[in-house]
Amino acid sequence: xxxxxxxxxxxxxxxxxxxxxxxxxxxxxxxxxxxxxxxxxxxxxxxxxxxxxxxxxxxxxxxxxxxxxxxxxxxxxxxxxxxxxxxxxxxxxxxxxxxxxxxxxxxxxxxxxxxxxxxxxxxxxxxxxxxxxxxxxxxxxxxxxxxxxxxxxxxxxxxxxxxxxxxxxxxxxxxxxxxxxxxxxxxxxxxxxxxxxxxxxxxxx
Numbered sequence: 001x002x003x004x005x006x007x008x009x010x011x012x013x014x015x016x017x018x019x020x021x022x023x024x025x026x027x028x029x030x031x032x033x034x035x036x037x038x039x040x041x042x043x044x045x046x047x048x049x050x051x052x053x054x055x056x057x058x059x060x061x062x063x064x065x066x067x068x069x070x071x072x073x074x075x076x077x078x079x080x081x082x083x084x085x086x087x088x089x090x091x092x093x094x095x096x097x098x099x100x101x102x103x104x105x106x107x108x109x110x111x112x113x114x115x116x117x118x119x120x121x122x123x124x125x126x127x128x129x130x131x132x133x134x135x136x137x138x139x140x141x142x143x144x145x146x147x148x149x150x151x152x153x154x155x156x157x158x159x160x161x162x163x164x165x166x167x168x169x170x171x172x173x174x175x176x177x178x179x180x181x182x183x184x185x186x187x188x189x190x191x192x193x194x195x196x197x198x199x200x201x202x203x204x205x
Contacts, residue, residue: 005157005164010067012107012165013044019051020102022134022198025191027055029200030130035097041089041121042104043067046074052100053080060096062089090120098130103196105178106135109153109166118178122185122203131185131201135170139195142167172197 030038036057040048043061052059057080063071065085075083084092099121108114121131136142142158146169150157155168170178175197179185185201192198 005162007109007157007166008066008163009042009107009165010064010070011159011163012103013067014047014103017047017050019048020134020196021193022132022191022196023048023051023100023102025193025198026100026132026189026200027051029189030098030132031055033130035130037096038098038100039089039096039121039124040100040102041117042101043071043083044103046071048100048102049076049081060084060089060094062086089124092124094124095126096124096129097126098132099125100132102132102134103136105133105175106155106168106170107166109155109168111154114178118183122183122201125203127203127205129203130188131203133175133179133197133199133201134193135168135175135197137170137172137195137197142169170197175199 038052038056039060039062040052041062043063059081061083068083068085072083075081101121105114125131145158146156155166158165158167179199179201184204186204187199188202189200
């Protein structure tokens, strides 16, 4: 039986313009370590662009073709910033000093796709490069909507109508297991911001 809805990860992007605390925190640390070239995978509505521009000289923004169409007019005309879709990114040979996955993993309903995205992010950074991950954990906005009626896979369906979104509530154990199980990255730094689990991982090889 067909689902009466489709999940649109593009609709999960928050509308606020304020950069995530995790991005400002991690950017300062990485900038001090000499990082200059970064990629924001799942850049959404560009809420983190201002913070990234404050610390890095080369920024690549990546999202689905649909999201790229939505935001292309918002991307500054600058040699410092470029926007590419996820398909282009997959085939791109360029390496980065660091990759950001901010509020991305928890909106993907397929476990395998989460792992594949994390693997790709790791492969896109150079040796000894970094991957920054941020996922919400127990935010009231989501928690009050997580009911038995909208349970779906290992998370919950959000919204009404045909186009909906997905939410996976990670805890620290689950996230750290995802980040270390069969991955070529190790923990560099960690922090907790406003019910968000944040990790800076370092590529091993």
